[in-house]
Amino acid sequence: MRSESKVTPVLPSNLAIRIEDLSIRYKINIESKKTLKNALMRASKGQRVRTRTVEAVNHLSLDIPHGSVVGIVGANGAGKSTLMRSIAGILPPSEGRITVDGKISTLLALGVGFNPALSGRDNIILGGLAAGMSRAEIESKTDEIAQFADLPDGFIDMPVRTYSSGMYGRVAFSVAVNMTPDILLLDEALSAGDAAFKEKSFNRMRELCAQARTILIVSHALASINELCDVAIWLHKGKLVANGKPQEITEQYLKFLDVGALPSSYEDL
Amino acid sequence: MNADPRKIQVFEPHRASLPKLKPYLNEFWRRREFATELSRFTDKAEYLDSKLGKVWLVLNPLFLAVIYFLLVSVIRGGTSQTDGFVTLAHILIGLFTFYFAQNTILLGAQSITSGGRLILNQAFPRSLLPLSSALSAARQFIPTIPVYIAVVLIGKLLFPDAALPGLTWNYLYLPLLLLPLAFTSFGLALLFATMNVYFRDTSKLLSYITRIWLYASPVLWLPDMVNGWHRIILYLNPLGPVLSANSRIWIDGLAPTAAQLIACAIWSLLALLTGGYFFISRERDFAVRI
Numbered sequence: 013m014r015s016e017s018k019v020t021p022v023l024p025s026n027l028a029i030r031i032e033d034l035s036i037r038y039k040i041n042i043e044s045k046k047t048l049k050n051a052l053m054r055a056s057k058g059q060r061v062r063t064r065t066v067e068a069v070n071h072l073s074l075d076i077p078h079g080s081v082v083g084i085v086g087a088n089g090a091g092k093s094t095l096m097r098s099i100a101g102i103l104p105p106s107e108g109r110i111t112v113d114g115k116i117s118t119l120l121a122l123g124v125g126f127n128p129a130l131s132g133r134d135n136i137i138l139g140g141l142a143a144g145m146s147r148a149e150i151e152s153k154t155d156e157i158a159q160f161a162d163l164p165d166g167f168i169d170m171p172v173r174t175y176s177s178g179m180y181g182r183v184a185f186s187v188a189v190n191m192t193p194d195i196l197l198l199d200e201a202l203s204a205g206d207a208a209f210k211e212k213s214f215n216r217m218r219e220l221c222a223q224a225r226t227i228l229i230v231s232h233a234l235a236s237i238n239e240l241c242d243v244a245i246w247l248h249k250g251k252l253v254a255n256g257k258p259q260e261i262t263e264q265y266l267k268f269l270d271v272g273a274l275p276s277s278y279e280d281l
Numbered sequence: 282m283n284a285d286p287r288k289i290q291v292f293e294p295h296r297a298s299l300p301k302l303k304p305y306l307n308e309f310w311r312r313r314e315f316a317t318e319l320s321r322f323t324d325k326a327e328y329l330d331s332k333l334g335k336v337w338l339v340l341n342p343l344f345l346a347v348i349y350f351l352l353v354s355v356i357r358g359g360t361s362q363t364d365g366f367v368t369l370a371h372i373l374i375g376l377f378t379f380y381f382a383q384n385t386i387l388l389g390a391q392s393i394t395s396g397g398r399l400i401l402n403q404a405f406p407r408s409l410l411p412l413s414s415a416l417s418a419a420r421q422f423i424p425t426i427p428v429y430i431a432v433v434l435i436g437k438l439l440f441p442d443a444a445l446p447g448l449t450w451n452y453l454y455l456p457l458l459l460l461p462l463a464f465t466s467f468g469l470a471l472l473f474a475t476m477n478v479y480f481r482d483t484s485k486l487l488s489y490i491t492r493i494w495l496y497a498s499p500v501l502w503l504p505d506m507v508n509g510w511h512r513i514i515l516y517l518n519p520l521g522p523v524l525s526a527n528s529r530i531w532i533d534g535l536a537p538t539a540a541q542l543i544a545c546a547i548w549s550l551l552a553l554l555t556g557g558y559f560f561i562s563r564e565r566d567f568a569v570r571i
């Protein structure tokens with residue numbers, strides 16, 4: 013999964029993440045399904061697959077210091093989720109380099125792949141193992157995670173298919189924040205649970221920051237970005253549009269959503 | 282708070298085909314518990330509501346073996362009861378063994394495409410998913426061995442003249458055969474899992490391939506039925522040597538031949554290296570293609 017360069021690049025000690033000239037492109041097949049049958053049919057007719065290249069992230073550079081909470085905003089298709097996955101080492105860069113210092117925990121879009129037939133407790137154990145913990149490590153934390161998720165009585169030992177979407181989100185969030193990550197990546201994960209759980213999760217994230225852990229949050233909940241983050245970045249079509257104080261960035265972004273105007277200096281993007 | 286030494290990870294474009302193998306294999310070994318638990322939990326979820334489900338895993342190949350035995354007996358014409366019983370024992374152990382390889386390959390081939398969310402949201406050596414499938418297949422295979430032994434013991438009581446070996450030291454070769462069986466199956470599972478990411482009908486095609494493969498393997502027929510240069514068919518089949526050696530130990534009570542053992546080693550190395558190369562060199566693209 014992880015590629016290591018021959019000479020480990022120097023990462024200044026204050027930085028948790030350094031992104032250097034990162035581009036991520038991938039091809040999508042715009043025609044038939046990817047099957048051997050179709051491939052043979054095309055080959056027999058001498059046809060080639062029609063693909064389209066998507067530039068999900070385009071020459072992006074960014075330094076993220078330890079202990080910062082970075083909010084990432086942008087319209088759909090801006091490359092936010094792709095950026096998060098590349099920082100987690102899931103999607104390889106097409107160009108550039110990402111250097112990361114520390115253990116990463118993720119709660120990314122599309123959910124965590126819980127097995128609906130298994131109980132919340134079993135899924136917590138599987139989630140921890142998938143994140144790289146040992147069975148003993150995750151078992152010692154299971155009660156803490158279950159307690160944090162604060163499900164109604166007995167639900168933690170019931171199959172996940174019986175959960176409401178809020179309960180599901182709470183368990184997923186609890187697993188991610190209780191992995192003691194150095195870097196926590198949250199993609200559209202702030203909407204889990206009710207107001208009380210939201211407050212609790214915000215407090216947990218503040219605790220993590222106080223321990224100099226780094227958090228990246230992708231969210232459309234701009235008020236939460238303003239409340240939690242100390243810096244925000246705005247991505248548009250894979251490029252970094254603006255980077256600065258959350259209030260200023262979200263204001264610019266809202267203006268863009270209202271009138272479709274990018275800041276003047278970025279109109280040529 | 283930085284761990285000392287710092288845990289620096291670097292993600293760069295991968296131009297070369299294989300990543301550095303040492304860190305990859307270290308990570309694979311470090312996270313092996315994920316594969317074992319994933320397999321255990323997947324089986325648990327599958328058979329949670331069905332106690333009979335697990336029993337069926339054993340009964341299914343048992344019934345199939347009986348059906349195949351009846352077919353073979355009809356095709357071959359009448360044989361004595363004792364010979365018939367030996368044939369049944371051969372089909373039974375051959376089918377149980379073949380099913381382990383088949384399940385490893387079929388479950389493994391689908392493990393990447395069906396592991397979508399895990400692959401999109403967690404970074405781990407992807408080969409842990411086919412490994413988890415292989416462990417599930419092993420969990421299905423192991424209980425079939427006592428069933429085989431029970432059938433043979435009952436058969437011995439009913440047909441005392443049946444030419445089946447009693448206890449012999451040659452049974453000690455069996456664990457040795459499990460290694461090439463597991464390596465060959467796992468290597469092929471890696472190969473087909475990679476293919477299935479690029480061509481989604483691979484797993485469908487595989488169900489036909491494994492059926493033909495079963496007929497071409499010394500399971501429904503005895504390895505001794507082919508003679509002269511025809512015996513090459515036993516060696517061109519990746520599972521041929523291991524199934525022949527398996528039958529030789531269980532049914533004849535003899536040690537595997539040197540040729541069988543060498544062929545087992547060659548096929549397992551070939552499958553593991555080829556499958557491993559294709560899988561590991563392409564697994565960084567899986568998240569894009571899922």
